[in-house]
Amino acid sequence: MPLPIDALLLLSFGGPEGPADVRPFLENVTRGRGIPPERLDAVEEHYRHFGGVSPLNARNRELIAEIEKRIDVPVYFGNRNWHPMVEDTVAEMARAGVRRAAVFATSAYGGYSACRQYDDDIARARAAVGATAPELVKLRHFFDHPLFVAANADAVRAVRGQAGAGARLVFTAHSVPESADRAAGLPSDGGRRYSRQVTEAARLVAAELGEPEHDVVWQSRSGPPQVPWLEPDILDHLDALHAAGVPGVVISPIGFVSDHVEVVWDLDTEARDRAAELGMGFARAATAGPDPRFADMVVELVEELRHGVPARRLSTVDSAGATVDGAPCADGCCVPVRRPAG
Structure with missing residues (x-):
């Protein structure tokens, strides 16, 4: 009404x-x-x-x-x-x-x-x-609104060529403790509302781009090491992609609607520096905001x-x-x- x-x-x-x-x-x-x-x-x-x-x-x-x-x-x-x-x-x-x-x-x-x-x-x-x-x-x-999906897809298109041929599309969002993700939503819907919605948003953007494969990873964890958080971490994932022979990455910060320090530090600084150390091409798409x-x-x-x-x-x-x-x-x-x- x-x-x-x-x-x-x-x-x-x-x-x-x-x-x-x-x-x-x-x-x-x-x-x-x-x-x-x-x-x-x-x-x-x-x-x-x-x-x-x-x-x-x-x-x-x-x-x-x-x-x-x-x-x-x-x-x-x-x-x-x-x-x-x-x-x-x-x-x-x-x-x-x-x-x-x-x-x-x-x-x-x-x-x-x-x-x-x-x-x-x-x-x-x-x-x-x-x-x-x-x-x-x-x-x-x-997360699944057509305009949100379209804005994120075009942000990837705008930087796709900067990472070189064969670059992998990688979506990132803020990590949370596994226990918090299980509690997201209701027990009746199986919880994990947060990670399921992030994964779905990534799928929708990848489909809009016609990308047959992509990854969803996490960043910015702040808890003690003994507490399990959503993984893989973006830096660990870059290491794994490099070991698998992937030449570059395009990072889409799908979990964020605007730049803030956890985007410009964790991605534009730490992740970019790690990719450079590994000799990988790197591009970071803009946020949708x-x-x-x-x-x-x-x-x-x-x-x-x-x-x-x-x-x-x-x-x-x-x-x-x-x-x-x-x-x-x-x-x-x-x-x-x-x-x-x-």
Whole structure:
């Protein structure tokens, strides 16, 4: 049924915008997770390599500017971990008289960190604002939306020739603990909503490209070595491809909608350097967010909500994500998994 709205909130992860922001930002990200200080030190150095600035907030502001050209309601911006914090943004929306807003979370996938944690952000922000907080309706997963698939496919086409003949197409997404992936989704659907959706998005993009073979690998793990995470890691996979005689790779960061430090460090720095050491051709495709079709897709998701426009999907893989006021999709869906300290 159509559901009128009077605003759109773009809800994202957040990132530092200067050297003084880096450590407080990382402490926000890791609060309660038992991450040792030495791990934060290492990640802090990654940010300082880029002047202490993540590209994420700038990319999100660019996306908002594109959405504003296409939509007739005000667009607000809030983050989980750094300014503008979502609690402050929802308070601003309340002062402006917003009564109901759609929420576009900048993740295409299910799972705790990719989906349900955004529900928690919405619930926390509304609780902080109180009775005047607007109703917030989070939009659905979009990993199989035709415009998302097309944007990622064209990004691969744009760099395909840079890696040389015979280059292997490799899709990457952020790794999570195996236990967290098993808990993604519901027991009734077998869990693993996150990895299944990432794998399906990769399949759809490869099919659009006419690529008969491709790989799905993972990056950016941060947990202790004794805890199993989704594998293979991108660097290990480059070693394996080299050993198998593969001359080059084209990397598509399918798990990310915008560049941020985990893309520009883990892929553009570490993976590129490893490929160079191995003598392999290397190209990294752009993320989908800067493509004009991505803003078109966001508006289309809003129109599904406000005007009952039929959803466009390219697969039948389990999808969810749409929630009201931060309520999880269903009891037991994508529950958080406590990560051991160390």
